[in-house]
Amino acid sequence: MFNPIRIEAHNPSPMTGQGNNTYLLLGSNGEATLIDAGVGEPRHLADLEHHLADARAQLGQVLVTHAHADHASGAPALAVAQPRARFLKFPWPDEDQRYPVRWESLRDEELVLAAGEPLIVLHTPGHSPDHIALWHEASRTVFTGDLVTAGSSVMIEASKGGDLRRYLAALERILTLEPVRLLPAHGPEVSKPTALLRHYLDHRRAREQQVMAALAAGRDTVQAVAEYIYDGLEPALMPAARENVRAHLDKLKAEGTAFERHGRWTP
Numbered sequence: 523m524f525n526p527i528r529i530e531a532h533n534p535s536p537m538t539g540q541g542n543n544t545y546l547l548l549g550s551n552g553e554a555t556l557i558d559a560g561v562g563e564p565r566h567l568a569d570l571e572h573h574l575a576d577a578r579a580q581l582g583q584v585l586v587t588h589a590h591a592d593h594a595s596g597a598p599a600l601a602v603a604q605p606r607a608r609f610l611k612f613p614w615p616d617e618d619q620r621y622p623v624r625w626e627s628l629r630d631e632e633l634v635l636a637a638g639e640p641l642i643v644l645h646t647p648g649h650s651p652d653h654i655a656l657w658h659e660a661s662r663t664v665f666t667g668d669l670v671t672a673g674s675s676v677m678i679e680a681s682k683g684g685d686l687r688r689y690l691a692a693l694e695r696i697l698t699l700e701p702v703r704l705l706p707a708h709g710p711e712v713s714k715p716t717a718l719l720r721h722y723l724d725h726r727r728a729r730e731q732q733v734m735a736a737l738a739a740g741r742d743t744v745q746a747v748a749e750y751i752y753d754g755l756e757p758a759l760m761p762a763a764r765e766n767v768r769a770h771l772d773k774l775k776a777e778g779t780a781f782e783r784h785g786r787w788t789p
């Protein structure tokens with residue numbers, strides 16, 4: 523039976539919301555797989571140990587969805603607590619080296635056995651260059667990492683390897699699988715994936731129209747476009763708004779719809 527156990531990483535913050543979800547898969551053969559490493563918070567390690575002991579299982583591997591700290595930075599602490607565990611992710615060498623464990627590489631469409639069940643690795647970049655989702659076809663479940671989080675939108679940090687075009691392509695790719703359940707790294711399980719994925723795609727299309735309208739109105743810097751769209755935004759949220767605008771402008775530039783010279787943008 524395919525029954526992922528959600529284990530909280532105990533890292534709530536403005537950026538992570540309630541904190542990260544990690545997912546434990548327990549096999550009848552005593553092999554266990556953890557999806558995402560958390561941050562090494564002792565309560566996370568203790569909860570994991572408790573579930574493993576209950577099932578008389580040992581942690582064989584940790585599959586990390588991407589190298590952002592809230593998903594990967596717990597790897598060294600896990601390696602100490604669970605010495606048999608291997609650590610696997612899609613490579614992003616500059617970031618991976620910050621978390622010193624022996625990372626093994628996953629490839630797009632690779633099949634990984636997790637607790638005896640086949641998971642297909644889906645390279646789904648955009649939120650980060652190395653992002654993967656994991657597809658369990660028999661239950662039509664996707665472990666979505668940071669591709670979606672119910673109730674809010676996902677950060678695409680253009681200045682840190684984010685790429686909106688690739689992110690939208692990743693959402694389309696998940697949509698074509700026709701999943702019935704998404705298990706995200708933040709927030710609750712998503713039981714109507716098609717509706718949520720379509721909503722995300724529509725939301726970004728609407729945002730793109732606003733960016734084009736701002737350019738057409740003569741707003742020609744990232745800051746000016748952000749102020750035009752996010753009128754009255756709390757100053758503390760402005761850096762995130764600028765990242766988002768920049769991600770949209772980069773997409774439009776790549777598509778030949780917007781042009782940039784010396785930081786000035788034109789339609």
Ligand SMILES: [Zn+2]
Nearest residue numbers: 588590649668
């Ligand atoms: Zn992330």
